[in-house]
Amino acid sequence: MSNLAITDAIAPSTAAKPFLTRLGAGFVNRLVIIVPYVWLLFFFLIPFVIVFKISLSQTAIAMPPYTPVLDFRDGISGFFAGFRNLNFDNYVWLTQDALYFKAYITSVVIAAISTVLTLLVGYPIAYGMARAPATIRPTLLMLVILPFWTSFLIRVYAWIGILKPEGLLNQLLLSLHIINQPLVILNTYTAIFIGIVYSYLPFMVLPLYSSLEKMDYSLIEAAKDLGCPPTSAFWKITFPLSLPGVIAGCLLVFIPAVGEFVIPDLLGGSSTLMIGKTLWNEFFANRDWPVSSAVAVILLLLLTVPIMLFQQAQAKAQEQGK
Template structure:
């Protein structure tokens, strides 16, 4: 057999292998995209639709304690026929009662202040970790993650023993003669801020550390050589380059802090007004599932819509830079 004949028989095999390789790579790339969307579908969109459906229902003395407005038991035709009877009375009720508005505003303010405090505490920690010798960075990283090895509830309960009038903090301050009488910290907003900052500090430190570690510190050295003071070099070089970590950390702290329930309930006392506690009271104390579902839907929109707007603005800015 001639060399030309051999080449003719081998070439189709190589071409088929190349086609299969491209098909396999395309399938894997699509699978990487599909998996997150399937996850969001089952664990975000479907629960949201269920909660939204309950928010359109009417309260009833039954189990579950509501009368569904939309129900598939009457068939598809009956389901669509009920669309004419839909009402948003539960959402209107939220606008008529100042309790819910004050709870939303209080939650956003507390979460915002807590996020700023967490950033002020977490940034120096992340910066110190990024500038530490490479040999000890894994140890420092493990120390940041170490609190996650303990139950969140136990850690919050521990702060009760620290902050109460006869707790460890007051005993220490009294023994050092810094104060003459115990400080009232527990069941105040100060205790809530302490609890949130402590609990969510790793969520701030980790994104900041990721951004600061990848930064080219030769830029700082060049700025110093050109006579730039360290403070100016930080605000003109270090902080702008770490903004992606700052934004990610702030979002990771702010979003769960808005709906926080455990920390305000245990450290803030019964007088603390936050939407998480209001939501819990509506579900379990008042057993008003439709109203509580409406509260949850508005809370979700309150958090999701600004994030989507911010992402779209950021995407436009990146396209303009290109």
């Protein structure tokens, strides 16, 4: 076979390579986009639909303890016929009982205060980490993540030993003659704030550190050269540039803190009224799954809708800025 024939035989395969490369790259790009949506479908949307379906049902002494309204066992016609029997009595019940309203309000207030406290504690830590020498930043980052190597439940139980009247904190304060009698910290809202700030502090520090580390600190030096005081330079340059990390950290702390159950139950005592404990009691103590599902749906909407509105407002502000 001549060299010209060999070249003609190879040319099509060579020309096909860019096409195959583009096809493979396109598939990978689509896969990267599809995987998160599939994840949200199976672990968020489908469970939400199931919980919403239970919230429209009626309580029953059975297993499970509710009477399904929409059921495919009766066929498609029976499923659509069930729409005529749908009612929102469980949601109406939540508006008539002040207990649930107080639980929602208390949860939002505690989560908001805890988020502010976590920001006040976490911002100096993240700022110090970002300004530290590059050689020790990985060590500092590991120290922030280190508590996650221990069980969350064990860490909360450890705070019981620290905060109880005969615990380590009171023993230390008594030995230093700072107090004359043990402080009552456990089973109070103060203990809840301490537990939430301690448990969720890494979720605040990590986004803040990510934003502060990328900041161009030559802007601070330029502001000092122009006579700007350090405090003014911080509020005019550093803090505005770190706002993405502040927003991300606040959301990562506030959202789980609203529905927190373990910390209020162990550190706050039985008198603490938060929606997480109310949800637990409805599910497992009262076994009222429809009402507890309605509580969960409203809690999810309470957290999701403001975030979606905030994202839309932020997207519009970015478009106007362009």
